Amino acid sequence: MPKTVISITPLPLYKDSRTLKIARSIHELGYQSLVWDTQNVRAYPISELPTLPAATKALANNTRKSTLLEFTWRTAKRILTWLGVKQMLRVIGVVVWFRTLVDLFRNARTIRRTLPPADLYYLHSLEFGIIILWRRMTANIPYVYDAHDFYIALHQQKWWQPLHILERLLIKYSAGFVTVSDGVGELYTKTFQRTPVVIPNTQYLPKRNRVTIRKLLRLKKHDFLIVSICRPVEGRAVWPIMEAMMAIDRSNLHLAFIGDGYQEHARTIQARGATSRIHFLPPLAPEMVTDFIADANLGFMPYYVVHENLRQALPNGFFQCVAAGLPVLYDPKLVEIGRICSEYMNGIEIDPLDSDNLAKLIRHLSQSVVECQRLKKNAQKAARHFNWRLETPKIKALLENAIKKSAVKQKG
CATH class of the missing domain: 3.40.50.2000 (Glycogen Phosphorylase B;)
Known part of the structure; x- marks a missing residue:
């Protein structure tokens, strides 16, 4: 029976082409490839991916708490800076920091109820890292962490520190670590002292399509x-x-x-x-x-x-x-x-x-x-x-090494 690999993403696949390509490559390599996303709150085979209209509707219904949080903070900061209330800024910063931490645990509770066990998790978003780390520690389920961006550069505000701490743990305990370019890989190597495998977002070559x-x-x-x-x-x-x-x-x-x-x-x-x-x-x-x-x-x-x-x-x-x-x-x-x-x-x-x-x-x-x-x-x-097909050997080696590491630890 083929081993099961579940790809985890916070986005609908209509918007997350990287997750879709990797999940399909996993399927082509002979694994049972499932995708879990927060729009459907369930795992489903690649053959049951939502159509474009369904994904578009899901995207429209998606609430981006982090985006709202950033907007609220920027607005409050401008007002309070104008008023000269620096002490209030510190207080609000602590509150928002705590709210970010609460959101992380809320995400963990959501995914814990709906994410089935697997032989390997392929994590495309650090927001869901808490439950993945928990299953790594308690059930010895290995995972691959795929960093689509260098998140520290994107989220430099202090309230994102819980995410930075979580990412450091995800990188440390992952059975495989991946990112999207050599430059981003160098940034991660300097910051976390671990070199990721680079799998760029190349595409499948075009076929002849009547609609152009x-x-x-x-x-x-x-x-x-x-x-x-x-x-x-x-x-x-x-x-x-x-x-x-x-x-x-x-x-x-x-x-x-x-x-x-x-x-x-x-x-x-x-x-x-x-x-x-x-x-x-x-x-x-x-x-x-x-x-x-x-x-x-x-x-x-x-x-x-x-x-x-x-x-x-x-x-x-x-x-x-x-x-x-x-x-x-x-x-x-x-x-x-x-x-x-x-x-x-x-x-x-x-x-x-x-x-x-x-x-x-x-x-x-x-x-x-x-x-x-x-x-x-x-x-x-x-x-x-x-050509995305040229990345398949990297993905194959990545999965084999991740599962092999887990098997060695279980024997030990």
């Missing part, structure tokens, strides 16, 4: 299309490139954003009469994106450095463009993206905050057929080297 972004937007072959797969949040400059596109008076230049959160941008673009060239599309299921964007001309990376984690990141949107064979526009301050683009010559350095230079570059590229063909050829070469 160019067909959906009814664009002609000579139309020049730039795509960006992201949400407009901190560290992502989406407005400057819109300004750049509106500054170029050419009807065959198009820009498309794939993701949610663009309602305000869409209203502004409509008011300025640019809806025929700047498009906003809803988020897609992760496995659909690469095929969908493959007939675009360029991928735009809106990321700029606001913390060390982003400097070392390799986002899904980047690898989706790479797998689709699209050249990319990127900020050279993004070290990991820059390293790949420098090696394969599949991108052009930009300042994503400079709309004037973006307009000049886009105008030039849309008229330079030879340069675009060269970039496209290099991008297709990069796609062959960054």
Whole structure:
């Protein structure tokens, strides 16, 4: 009977493509692969993954306590700083610190009631680490901890200290430790003195899909299309490139954003009469994106450095463009993206905050057929080297070593 591996994530799989890819790879390696997420509060086989509408509904119903907590703290801090009440800030900080700790134990209680036993847990979120550590200590169930980000850089406020302590314990007692890029791996090695296995967020190579972004937007072959797969949040400059596109008076230049959160941008673009060239599309299921964007001309990376984690990141949107064979526009301050683009010559350095230079570059590229063909050829070469199938041997070795370590400890 195959061993059971349960992947644990706080997000619906519609939003967590990494969990979905790894769970499918685990299944392909011959394990019984289950996924537990807080949207369904149950484990289910990969064959029963929710459809996109179901996942979208679950996402809409998801309450993000940590996000609300951060917003409340920022607002209170501004008010109290303005009033000059520093002592009150310390008191509120202690209260919020305690609330974070309470949330951790509440999460543990939720998962304890619904998470079945397994031969191995694959943990994609440190928030649920308490119960995983408990089962590791009491039932000797090993686990792999997959750090999608360098969380200390993301959560520097004092109230996140319980999470930092929990992450240190998760890394120490895990049977396997994984992260997403060499740069993030180096940050973890320096901080926790343990080197993770690096499994980047590469994608499956595209198949021939009848539904593509160019067909959906009814664009002609000579139309020049730039795509960006992201949400407009901190560290992502989406407005400057819109300004750049509106500054170029050419009807065959198009820009498309794939993701949610663009309602305000869409209203502004409509008011300025640019809806025929700047498009906003809803988020897609992760496995659909690469095929969908493959007939675009360029991928735009809106990321700029606001913390060390982003400097070392390799986002899904980047690898989706790479797998689709699209050249990319990127900020050279993004070290990991820059390293790949420098090696394969599949991108052009930009300042994503400079709309004037973006307009000049886009105008030039849309008229330079030879340069675009060269970039496209290099991008297709990069796609062959960054394929999710190539990560399978790492995942296989990771699982085998984790289960073997547990077996040795049980015998001991």
